Amino acid sequence: MEKPKLIRITTVPLSLDKLLSGQLNYMNSFYEVIAISSEKEYLERVGEKEKVQTFHLEMSRKITPIQDFLAVIKLYRFLKVNKPLIVHTHTPKAGIVGMLASKLAGIPYRFHTVAGLPLLETKGFKRTLLDFVEKLTYSCATKVYPNSHGLSDIILKNNYCSNAKLKVIANGSSNGIDTAYFNPDLFSKIQNLELKAALSISTSDFVFVFVGRLVADKGINEMVAAFKLVNEKYPNAKLLLVGDYESDLDPLSPLTLDQIKANDAIITVGFQSDVRPYLAVAHALVFPSYREGFPNVVMQSGAMGLPSIVSNINGCNEIIVEGQNGTIIPVKNTHAIIEKMEKLIDDSAYYTSLKNNARRMIVERYEQKVVWSAIIEEYRSQKI
DSSP, rough: OOOOOEEOOOOOOHIIIIIIITTHHHTTTTTTEEEEOOOOOHHHHHHHTTEEEEOOOOOOOSSOHHHHHHHHHHHHHHHHHHHHHHEEEEEEEHHHHHHHHHHHHHEEEEEEEEEOGGGGGGOHHHHHHHHHHHHHHHHOOOOEEEEHHHHHHHHHTSSSOOGGGGGOOOOOOOOOOOTTTTTTGGOHEEEEEEEHHHHHHTOOOOEEEEOOOOOOGHHHHHHHHHHHHHHHHHHHEEEEEESOOOOOSSSHHHHHHHHHHHOTEEEEOOOOOOOOHHHOOOOOEEOOOOOSOOOOHHHHHHHHOOOOOESSTTTTHHHHTTTTEEEEEOOHHHHHHHHHHHHHHHHHHHHHHHHHHHHHHHHHHHHHBHHHHHHHHHHOOOOO
16 A cells, blocks of 8 residues: 655755754655755755655745745646655645645645744845745645744744644644754763863863854844953853854844954854764853744753753744753843853852753653654644
8 A cells, every 4th residue: 555645844854854863764654755955965964864756846934935936846746746745844845845746736744844933034025925835834734843832832923823733743843853863872971071172161061052153133142242251250161062053144243243253262062963072061051032932952952961052032942941950041141141151150059959950850841753643643633
């Protein structure tokens, strides 16, 4: 008996590779999975890794109406030929292209996962345009899956779709966490000491880490400004930045860039395909983002035994429970970042308490196989 076809679409293959890692291969046991995204060579590597078919569809994260129209036409033709049972999209551009083409092609099950709403930081005509696109995406979908309860509330508040169309799967998260992979016990003391030496981190240093894109809406400007003052008071504090800059989409301020370059206590290592070694040498995650869906890095850090300082936004404030596995601060608040950084350095009993809870609270709520099984069950439960 032939397995039904399942198509998963993201704007860029990095999302398939990192945000949905392992999930496509798992789904292949139940469906004939086809992964669709841009950047053909990278997409093909993801297909080989996940052992699924791929189809290249060039898309841009920017506003490109002509290119988007052509992408819809190309995808529509592909869907008419392949006749999948399910099309499931992630990320905004893949959402509108995938849902619109699927609706036109008559695909019965059209699912869209919302893992964040970048439009919330926009204003004026651009916000009006993006609101329209968001509503159109959801209207073409048969089901919309916000990956956090906070995100679900925002969708309802903005009238993007009805409550009947929304569902948060499991406890949230698009992919859960492989807690066997994100496990501090996999890294020996010697390995950690070697990496610290390579990064000029001493055994007496207290290391704050950030993992993600080095852009303004991740709170990097505020975090770097806060750390500068913390480091002046605590010379043994270090800030480890793991991720790439995106100067074309959401650049950091010139002052922030200058401070990163000038401060020897701020260590940049660029994008890393495996972030675990850097989490293993850190003491705490700092993640002062302005907006998120359900941030993987907060779960990954927790699974690696790190307490987190996170902003009070959806996703972050569901993963972190104040005073148990981390602490929650207001958005865009440099003073709050300073206060919490200093408390983690100064109050060893408080820090140890958070650290002791960090891994357990991720394993109990966000183990990956539980999330994957819940997605399969959701697929099977649909009646259209």
